[in-house]
Amino acid sequence: MEYNELEIIRHLHDPEKQRQAFAKVVAKYSEKLYWQIRKMVISHSDSDDVLQNTFMKAWINIENFRGESKLSTWLYRIAINESITFLNKQNNHGTVEMDDAESYLANKLESDDWFDGDELQMKLQKAILRLPEKQRLVFNMRYFDEMKYEEMSDILGTSVGALKASYHHAAKKIEDFMTRDV
Amino acid sequence: MKNLDDIKKQYGSAQPFKVPENYFEHLSAKVMETLPEKETKVVEKASVYSVWSRVKPVFYMAAMLAVAFWSIERLTNDRSGSAPVQVTAGVSEQASDAVSLKLAMSVDEYSLYEYMSEEGN
Numbered sequence: 001m002e003y004n005e006l007e008i009i010r011h012l013h014d015p016e017k018q019r020q021a022f023a024k025v026v027a028k029y030s031e032k033l034y035w036q037i038r039k040m041v042i043s044h045s046d047s048d049d050v051l052q053n054t055f056m057k058a059w060i061n062i063e064n065f066r067g068e069s070k071l072s073t074w075l076y077r078i079a080i081n082e083s084i085t086f087l088n089k090q091n092n093h094g095t096v097e098m099d100d101a102e103s104y105l106a107n108k109l110e111s112d113d114w115f116d117g118d119e120l121q122m123k124l125q126k127a128i129l130r131l132p133e134k135q136r137l138v139f140n141m142r143y144f145d146e147m148k149y150e151e152m153s154d155i156l157g158t159s160v161g162a163l164k165a166s167y168h169h170a171a172k173k174i175e176d177f178m179t180r181d182v
Numbered sequence: 183m184k185n186l187d188d189i190k191k192q193y194g195s196a197q198p199f200k201v202p203e204n205y206f207e208h209l210s211a212k213v214m215e216t217l218p219e220k221e222t223k224v225v226e227k228a229s230v231y232s233v234w235s236r237v238k239p240v241f242y243m244a245a246m247l248a249v250a251f252w253s254i255e256r257l258t259n260d261r262s263g264s265a266p267v268q269v270t271a272g273v274s275e276q277a278s279d280a281v282s283l284k285l286a287m288s289v290d291e292y293s294l295y296e297y298m299s300e301e302g303n
Contacts, residue, residue: 018220027210034209038199051209052216059217117198124189125198143186144195175185 003028009067022062026055029072033079039140040083040133042105044114050086054079069154076155084133105129127177131170138163139170 003024011021033054038047057078058065065074090104106126109115117125128136137156141147142163149160156163 015220019214019217022217023210023214026213030209030213031206034201034206035197035199039197044199044201052213055213056217112199114200114202115198116200120189121193121198143190144197146195171186178185 005071009065009071012062012065018062022059025058025071025075029075030055032072033075036076036079036140036145037083039144040080040137041086042108042129043112046086050082051079053086054082057082073151073154080137080155087133102129123178124174127174130177131173134158135166135170138166139174142167143171 008021008024011017012025014021030051034047034051037050037054038044041047041050054075058075065071106129109122109125109129115122115125128139131139134156138152141152141155142149149163152158152163153160158166
């Protein structure tokens, strides 16, 4: 069935059609959102939890979505916020030492049954994990998702110029890390 | 050493992560199952309630007044004898002394009629 965003948004504000319309939104965006989250939280089971939270939050607040941005932009924002909230909770609740969050995620990566890469890909992922959260987001969105800066700007609420600078610095840091243990 | 461009050329945009088999096939259904039902009739109920809430005080007042009037009427027409009421309306000045006495004693109207009919009055 064809996905018509304008019609979907209209139905999302109709109590009788709301649930059915939301099911179509879930079907369309769940996989993309999952990968966005996975790149941040690394673990599959954590990603699954964060994704559920993302859709729960979207469902609860669906009446507040006015169509001022694209539905995908709105959902991405919720997913990113939920991912960061999740990581902060792990940092703050004693699961991870504040200054050791990067090592925690790197260890999770190494022990993850659902990591499917080779040594070089593992090294790249560890290099990415060394970046601050927002810079990691920017790098992943640009490098892996090939997202346009304008779209990233809508999602992250950061100027295109700042995003370009952030990506450039991230790429430089990663390449420096990759050259260290040659 | 491979730079990012080289890595991109080698691996493309693919992420080195995998998911359990059929994870995405079941994902939508799993998500929808967890979402709570929304109360779709709240607005309708609120509009009915608000009309009733406005009418209610008037209704209750009218009901109270009706009960009050009915009670007063019942009390004035009470035939149980437990609450005798002085009857003066419609009594002739020429009523017998007995009647006058009974009136003075504030008997109920039914007993008075009974008395009068017994004495042939």
